[in-house]
Amino acid sequence: MRHNRILVWFRNDLRITDNETLIKAIQSGNEVVPVYCFDPRMWSKTDLGYCKTGAFRTKFLIESVDALRKSFRELGADLIVLQGMPEIKLVQLAEEMEAKGIFFSKEVTSEERNVEKSLETNAFAKGIATESFWQSTLYHIDDLPFPVSQTPEVFTHFRKAVEKMVKIRPAWSTPKRLNFPSDLDSSRLGELPSLHTYGLEEPDRIAKSWLEIEGGEQAASGRLQSFFWEKDLLKVYKETRNGLIGMDYSSKFSPWLAVGCISPRSIYEEVKRYEKERKKNDSTYWLIFELVWRDYFRFIAKKHGDKIFQIQGIKNQEDSWSRDKPQFEAWAEGRTGVPFVDANMRELNATGFMSNRGRQIVASFLVNDLGIDWTWGASYFESKLIDYDVCSNWGNWMYVGGVGNDPRENRYFNILRQAKNYDRNGDYVRMMIPELQAIKGFDIHQPWDLSTSKLKSLKIQLGHTYPHALRNMPTLEKAY
Ligand SMILES: Cc1cc2nc3c(=O)[nH]c(=O)nc-3n(C[C@H](O)[C@H](O)[C@H](O)COP(=O)(O)OP(=O)(O)OC[C@H]3O[C@@H](n4cnc5c(N)ncnc54)[C@H](O)[C@@H]3O)c2cc1C
Incomplete structure (x- = not known):
């Protein structure tokens, strides 16, 4: 006989606040068993030979699952941790525990959807019901003023339509208690994996890492509390968001949003409270805009399916990309000889994070200056980013690669112009590229313009202590 028991399968919704899947399971009046399953496919190798999920994101994910388990323990419940393929492991567990249903949050991209579909099929074969919920966005998919298949190809059209016609749903409240099975054998609870489980090393904490980020729902709300209320930074966000150095030029919500430690709706509600209690201005709006x-x-990914991963993108552009491996590796390792690009790539490799400005610059350099396959860049980011989000990453890369939703024909970033605007004194580059540290001011961005004797006096030898530039960069004068 089946128990009145529901498994709640946590995916990229690692929180108990504003979690409809969890609330609906609780409201069903059944016993609720929260489960997370570490899927080994997340640590397989990409075509380029990188681990799909690198050390920073793995560490952050493990911390987030651990924090979720603690939240459930505070409610007198627990979180079962499984390792293996969810479509098999979850159904096996449901069968063993005689659960009558599995609830989970919907994903949009094919790998995740395939797992969902197989789980539904396997569960159905065993007479176990499944129910899934849309969770990840600010605007609920069912409230869009058009079918998702008609999502406008231009962002502004999308934004204006939803802003005008859609009301953001209120966040779900935090559960106070949970009907957790009292007879659960503790041997079932399962251990968290470690980085070594996936052949990864603990990332070094380096001095130049300003990223004070720990996984989990509490840490996410702590960051919100600090960024909005204690440091009062929301009111200047629009002016600071293009910064490069430090924790506070932007919100740094992205790692928590990516695994769902915080929901966009909770952030939205807090922005509204800030606007009422402190200040409402362009900056407070801009965070919502982002x-x-x-x-x-996310909606574009749902609309176009696997096209977002394909070289032709959603514009069906012809494939005329270079696949020069040594140049790609120089880009990936921060050895292109173009200091602003290298500085950003070194930050990514050393911390798992890069500013939005940096991401646009290095992506533009890869696709526009080197002409290299944009999917290689996207795939490298997938492996390295602590905040990797399948839709945001591939969507932004398509955009920069000119195969996505950008109405503009040519989104070329002149690197020196970007440097002049965003790192005028070269401080960021100086921090990331110690071998160029001795060059003062803006000159650090164009070491190729310094005389050999000047470079010699600074103990720099291009081609030896720092690489020659892979490309001649357009001069500042030619920049727009
Ligand atoms: C090539 C490229 C790849 C990217 N890959 C990712 C990725 O894998 N994961 C990811 O979360 N973001 C990605 N972004 C978007 C953006 O760079 C990051 O969201 C942002 O830098 C995260 O820092 P933050 O949380 O401090 O952002 P804030 O400036 O504080 O913005 C607040 C939130 O808005 C959202 N946001 C901001 N900018 C964008 C954007 N351009 N696209 C989508 N959402 C945005 C994010 O959720 C972010 O946390 C990418 C951008 C580029 C150009």
Whole structure:
């Protein structure tokens, strides 16, 4: 006989606040068993030979699952941790525990959807019901003023339509208690994996890492509390968001949003409270504007399916990309000889994070200056980013690669112009590229313009202590 018991399968919704899947399971009046399953396919190798999920994201994910388990323990419940393929492991567990249903959050991209579909099929074969919920966006998919298949190809059209016609649903409240089975054998609970489980090393904590980020729902709300209320930074976000150095030029919500430690709706509600209690201005709106971009890439991914991963993109552009491996590796390792690009790539490799400005610059350099396959760049980011989000990453890369939703024909970033605007004194590059540290001011961005004797006096030898530039960069004068 089946028990009145529901498994709640946590995916990229690692929180108990504003979690409809969890609330619906609790409201069903059944016993609720929260489960997370570490899927080994997340640590397989990409075509380029990188681990799909690198050390920073793995560490962050393990911390987030651990924090979720603690939240459930505070409610007198627990979280079962499994390792293996969810479509097999979850159904096996449901059968063994005689659960009558499995609830989970919907994903949009094919790998995740395939797992969902197999789980539904396997569960159905065993007479176990499944129910799934849309969770990840600010605007609920069912509230869109058009079918998702008609999502506008231009962001502004999408944004204006949803802003005008859609009301953001209120966040779900935090559960106070949970009807957790009292007879659960503790041997079932399962251990968290470690980085070594996936052949990864603990990332070094380096001095130049300003990323104070730990996984989990509490840490996410701590960051919100600090960024909005204690440091009062929301009111200047629009002016600071293009920064490069430090924790506070932007919200740094992205790692928590990516695994769902915080929901965009909870952030939205807190922005509204801030606007009422402190200040309402362009900056407070702009944070919401950026969250709408996040939604947009998710709906575009749902609309276009696997096209977002394909070289032709959603514009069906012809494939005329270079696949020069040594040049690609120089880019990936921060050895292109173009300091602003290298500095950003070194930050990514050393910390798992890069500013939005940096991401646009290095992506533009890879696709526009080197002409290299944009999917290689996207795939490298997938492996390295602590905040990797399948839709935001591939959507943004398509955009920069000119095969996505950008109405502009040519989105070329002149690197020196970017450097002049965003790192005028070269401080960021100086921090990331110690071998160029001795060059003062803006000159650090164009070491090729310094005389050999000047470089010699600074103990720099291009081609030896720092590489020659892979490409001649357009001069500042030619920049727009
Ligand atoms: C090539 C490229 C790849 C990217 N890959 C990712 C990725 O894998 N994961 C990811 O979360 N973001 C990605 N972004 C978007 C953006 O760079 C990051 O969201 C942002 O830098 C994260 O820092 P933050 O949380 O401090 O952002 P804030 O400036 O504080 O913005 C707040 C939130 O808005 C959302 N947001 C901001 N900008 C964008 C954007 N351009 N697209 C989608 N959402 C946005 C994010 O959820 C972010 O956390 C990418 C951008 C580029 C150009």
